[in-house]
Amino acid sequence: MSTPAEPATALNISDVVSGPIPPRVTNAAWPNMLHTRIHDVVEKMGPPPWSVRLIQDERNLVTLIANPPGSGNRPHWHKDFDEWWVILAGRLQWELTGGVVIEATRDELIWVPRGTVHHIKNIGDDLSLRMAIAMPPAVHYFHPCEQCGYTDDGPRAFW
Ligand SMILES: [Zn+2]
Incomplete structure (x- = not known):
């Protein structure tokens, strides 16, 4: 018996607007503030590690992630979106499937x-800050790191 193919991910946007309007969301806190200063986020969140969702809608998940030296994420992969990051502070290393290692x-x-x-x-000596841009529901498939063997089989995260 073969495993059935998984259905393609469908994007269903039911919340649409009909014309130019002033900002209809004026949140005083994240996510979805009109203006975010990274400095304010870092100050409010305190000592790392932490992560905070800055922007969230049907297409975007933007998360600011802070790690102290030596710490990092749980290795994982995604089925239906490409992920990217903007490094705002520190020195980080990405270990990827296939023997690829990137420092940024x-x-x-x-x-x-x-x-x-x-x-x-x-991998630096100071706090690292990276802004992660993903797409909802951003299902994480945890998997051991091929490079260093690190594994963490905790519960699946949706973020
Ligand atoms: Zn990821």
């Missing part, structure tokens, strides 16, 4: 296509 620092972008396990670590 402030003002750099990393883009990882769907299907590739990404294990991200702060």
Whole structure:
């Protein structure tokens, strides 16, 4: 018996507007504030590790993630979207499926296509900050890191 193919991910946008309007959302806190200062987020969140959702709608999940030196994420991959990050502080390393290792620092972008396990670590001596851009529901498929063997089989995360 073969495994049935998974259905393609459908994007269903039911909340549409009919014309130009002033901003209809004026949140005083994240997500979806009109104006966010990264400095304010860092100050409010305090010592790392932490992550905070800054923007969230049917197409966008933007999360600011802080790690102290030596810490990182749980290696995982995504089925139906490519993920990318803007590095705002620190020095980070991406270990990817296939033996690829990338280091990045402030003002750099990393883009990882769907299907590739990404294990991200702060390899610097200071706080790292990265802005992650994903697409909802951003299902995480956890998987051991091919490079370093790190594994964490905790509950599946949706973020
Ligand atoms: Zn990811």
